[in-house]
Amino acid sequence: xxxxxxxxxxxxxxxxGVPSKHGVGTVVAPLPFIDGVxxxxxxxxxxxxxxxxxxxxxxxxxxxxxxAFNLRYQKVQMAWSYKTNYLDSICRIFHQEGSWAEVVSGFxxxxxxxxxxxxxxxIFNGPGKSINDLEKAVRNGSFIHxxxxxxxxxxxxxxxxxxxxxxxxxxxxxxxxxxPKWDRFGLNYENGEAWDAINRIMMNPKLKLMGLHTHxxxxxxxxxxxxxxxxxxxxxxxxxxxxxxxxxSYIDMGGGFASKNTLRGAYLSGEDTTPSFxxxxxxxxxxxxxSQIKPDKLPTLILETGRALIDNAGYIAGSVLANxxxxxxxxxxxxxxGVNLLFTSFWYDHKIHPVSIHxxxxxxxxxxGPLCMNIDVIRPSLMFPALKRGDRFVITRTGAYxxxxxxxxxxxxxxxxxxxxxxxxxxxxxAETLENIxxxxxxxxxxx
Amino acid sequence: MLIKGNIALSENGFVFxxxxxxxxxxxxxxxxxxxxxxxxxxxxxxTDLLLGKYDVDKISLERYLSDFVNDLSVNNLLEE
Ligand SMILES: Cc1ncc(COP(=O)(O)O)c(C=O)c1O
Numbered sequence: 126x127x128x129x130x131x132x133x134x135x136x137x138x139x140x141x142g143v144p145s146k147h148g149v150g151t152v153v154a155p156l157p158f159i160d161g162v163x164x165x166x167x168x169x170x171x172x173x174x175x176x177x178x179x180x181x182x183x184x185x186x187x188x189x190x191x192x193a194f195n196l197r198y199q200k201v202q203m204a205w206s207y208k209t210n211y212l213d214s215i216c217r218i219f220h221q222e223g224s225w226a227e228v229v230s231g232f233x234x235x236x237x238x239x240x241x242x243x244x245x246x247x248i249f250n251g252p253g254k255s256i257n258d259l260e261k262a263v264r265n266g267s268f269i270h271x272x273x274x275x276x277x278x279x280x281x282x283x284x285x286x287x288x289x290x291x292x293x294x295x296x297x298x299x300x301x302x303x304x305p306k307w308d309r310f311g312l313n314y315e316n317g318e319a320w321d322a323i324n325r326i327m328m329n330p331k332l333k334l335m336g337l338h339t340h341x342x343x344x345x346x347x348x349x350x351x352x353x354x355x356x357x358x359x360x361x362x363x364x365x366x367x368x369x370x371x372x373x374s375y376i377d378m379g380g381g382f383a384s385k386n387t388l389r390g391a392y393l394s395g396e397d398t399t400p401s402f403x404x405x406x407x408x409x410x411x412x413x414x415x416s417q418i419k420p421d422k423l424p425t426l427i428l429e430t431g432r433a434l435i436d437n438a439g440y441i442a443g444s445v446l447a448n449x450x451x452x453x454x455x456x457x458x459x460x461x462x463g464v465n466l467l468f469t470s471f472w473y474d475h476k477i478h479p480v481s482i483h484x485x486x487x488x489x490x491x492x493x494g495p496l497c498m499n500i501d502v503i504r505p506s507l508m509f510p511a512l513k514r515g516d517r518f519v520i521t522r523t524g525a526y527x528x529x530x531x532x533x534x535x536x537x538x539x540x541x542x543x544x545x546x547x548x549x550x551x552x553x554x555x556a557e558t559l560e561n562i563x564x565x566x567x568x569x570x571x572x573x
Numbered sequence: 574m575l576i577k578g579n580i581a582l583s584e585n586g587f588v589f590x591x592x593x594x595x596x597x598x599x600x601x602x603x604x605x606x607x608x609x610x611x612x613x614x615x616x617x618x619x620t621d622l623l624l625g626k627y628d629v630d631k632i633s634l635e636r637y638l639s640d641f642v643n644d645l646s647v648n649n650l651l652e653e
Contacts, residue, residue: 131629134603134641136588138648139596450640454647486600511600514633 133448133511137488153487153510156478156519160544164442164480164519167542172556173517174443174462176541178524180218182438184546187222190430193402197410200425204248206380207233209431209525210439214543214553216240219434227429231258234267248377248429250296250338252276252310259283263291270294270338270377272310277322284331294336294377295322299357301350307342314357323361327369334371336424337361340379343432344388344472348400351378352408359416362424377427378409384436386473386522402433432525439524441467442480445512446495456490458512463494463501465532466539467523470503477503480517483510496535528554537562574642575652576611593649602627606641616642 157164160179168175187203194201204227205219211233216226217240226237229251237247244265249258252272260283262269269291271277284291296311297319312319326332337358341350358376366372382405387395413423443462451457464470477492487508494501503520512518531538537557542550576582581589586599588607599607602623609619620634627634645651 128628129626131623131627131634132600132602133637134606135600136597136603136607136641136644136648136650137599139598448636448640450643454644484600486598513629513637 131513132484133513135486135488135511137486152485153483153508154478155480155482156521157480157482159440159442159519161548162544162550164517167550168442168444168517170550171540171542171552174441174466174539176466176523176528176539176554177440177442178212178215178541178543178553179438179440180543180545183215183218183435184222186434186437187219187224190402190428190434191223193406194410194426194428197406198413198423198426200423202375202425202427204377204427204429206429206431207236208529209380210435210528211236212528212541212553213240214551215435215528225427229253231255231261234258234262238265248294248338248427250340250429256283259291260287260289263287263289266292268292268294268335270296271312271322271326272296273312274318274322277325281329281331289331291332292335293326293332294334294338294373294375295319295326296338296340297358297361299339299341299354301341301353301357303342303345303347303350305342307340311339314361319361320364323365327365327371334365334373336373336375336377336427338377338379338427340429341381343381344383345381346383346398346400348404348408351405352412354378355409355412356416359413359418363417366418366422372422373424375425375427376413377429380429380431380433382430382433384432384522384525386436386469386475389470389472389474391474435524436522437524439522439527441520441523441527443518443520445514445516445518447514448512451491456488457493458490458509459493459495460503460518461495462503462520463496463534464503465494465496465534466527467494467503467520468527468530468532469523469525473522474504474507475523476521477507477509478519478521479510479512480519483512486510533557533562574610574615576607576645577650577652580650582607582611588650590648590650595648597648597650603641606638607645610645 159177204225206227225246226242227248228234228237244267247267249262249267250270259280271293297314298308298311299314312322326334339354341354383399385395385399441462443460446461447459449457487510490509492503494503540552540556541554543553544550579591586604588597
């Protein structure tokens with residue numbers, strides 16, 4: 126006779142009339158499949174933990190954002206923000222969907238070229254471009270987004286010496302009424318610094334001003350902030366046209382749209398509070414259309430949306446290692462996914478689902494990673510079913526920043542798989558080995 | 574090990590402690606274990622019973638039962 130499925134025995138205190146901070150009636154739905162593929166099969170075959178990406182979700186996100194903006198504005202160009210996720214297969218899906226590349230280092234630049242992006246479709250941002258990076262990008266016809274005055278002089282110098290012409294844009298920072306202010310990057314609007322740089326560029330025969338850029342921050346919940354930012358860039362665009370009779374070809378609004386993740390400690394779920402692409406699109410496009418720019422001179426609108434396009438498409442599946450009682454009687458579950466693999470657990474209260482059906486009863490639990498360090502907390506407190514050692518779970522919306530900011534710490538990083546639109550599973554980054562990690566180490570002879 | 578005499582346990586897994594006013598819910602296995610304790614079974618008898626019935630190994634089961642008993646005692650449901 127086969128035995129019944131076992132679940133840890135639990136007892137949970139009820140506080141009538143006083144909903145816990147998790148609210149009443151918390152339900153934790155199981156997640157046995159991702160895109161029609163059994164999570165158990167994935168973990169059996171590719172090991173635990175495991176990063177899983179859904180190609181269908183990526184393409185759907187691109188479709189949604191393009192629809193929202195194209196409906197309201199004629200010329201829209203997406204540029205995939207490499208730092209958000211530069212696994213080559215992921216980048217290539219975005220490029221297939223028509224995205225250019227937005228990069229912030231020579232390393233990312235070379236990755237984009239390797240992914241088949243034409244130089245003239247690469248936007249080169251960031252404060253740390255080297256002279257060699259600049260020369261290469263200029264020769265390839267890429268857009269150089271000038272971050273600070275020193276860079277403007279450096280670029281001008283390279284162009285003079287090599288007798289080459291650069292296509293440039295100015296990264297502008299500005300007060301948009303939200304904090305923290307991102308004034309570390311770019312040239313300031315209010316104090317005239319940006320206008321000063323624009324004038325210097327316009328008078329420099331080696332520099333061709335193509336556009337204006339801003340990136341007002343990340344996970345920006347306020348569509349009004351975008352309205353203000355787009356208005357200011359449109360004003361600059363108009364002033365350039367007035368003074369120089371020069372019509373720039375694009376306004377680049379950067380990234381920063383919020384994903385549907387919930388910020389750590391937020392009372393309401395990101396699913397309820399995050400603005401839709403339509404709302405962001407309405408704010409940005411109406412600000413540009415309603416500006417003084419003549420209708421036949423409206424610039425292309427570039428978007429470098431990162432997390433809002435990839436968070437939803439990424440998952441981490443893993444296994445429970447142990448259960449513990451902390452000294453105050455509080456329940457803790459230790460899992461095989463640490464903050465080194467899920468960097469975003471510092472920002473988000475990630476949703477965690479058991480893979481299998483459970484009784485429906487949940488208890489307050491802390492989820493710890495396996496790193497033997499105090500900071501290794503995946504969720505400080507959530508209502509979670511009683512999982513046992515070996516039980517499996519899936520953490521959702523992990524696609525942004527985790528595969529670029531991950532840390533190799535005390536062990537190697539696991540497989541990354543992609544589920545394609547026909548439910549075929551492909552390994553897109555093999556699990557690391559000790560040899561991979563040691564390959565670049567050099568042992569001095571006297572220690573040999 | 575004894576459940577306090579005045580504790581009420583309902584069919585569908587609700588527990589009420591009239592001396593503190595606290596109420597609790599149990600999952601199915603929690604309910605089963607509490608019933609067995611009420612019937613006067615000790616932990617090793619309960620372990621054997623559950624091992625025969627459920628797909629679980631002995632070491633894990635002992636661990637979960639001791640956690641559970643600890644929860645009962647933290648919540649003042651056991652006689653000292
Ligand atoms: C210049 C620039 N563009 C785009 C992005 C992507 O931002 P997000 O992921 O918030 O959309 C970033 C991220 O920091 C950035 O610095």
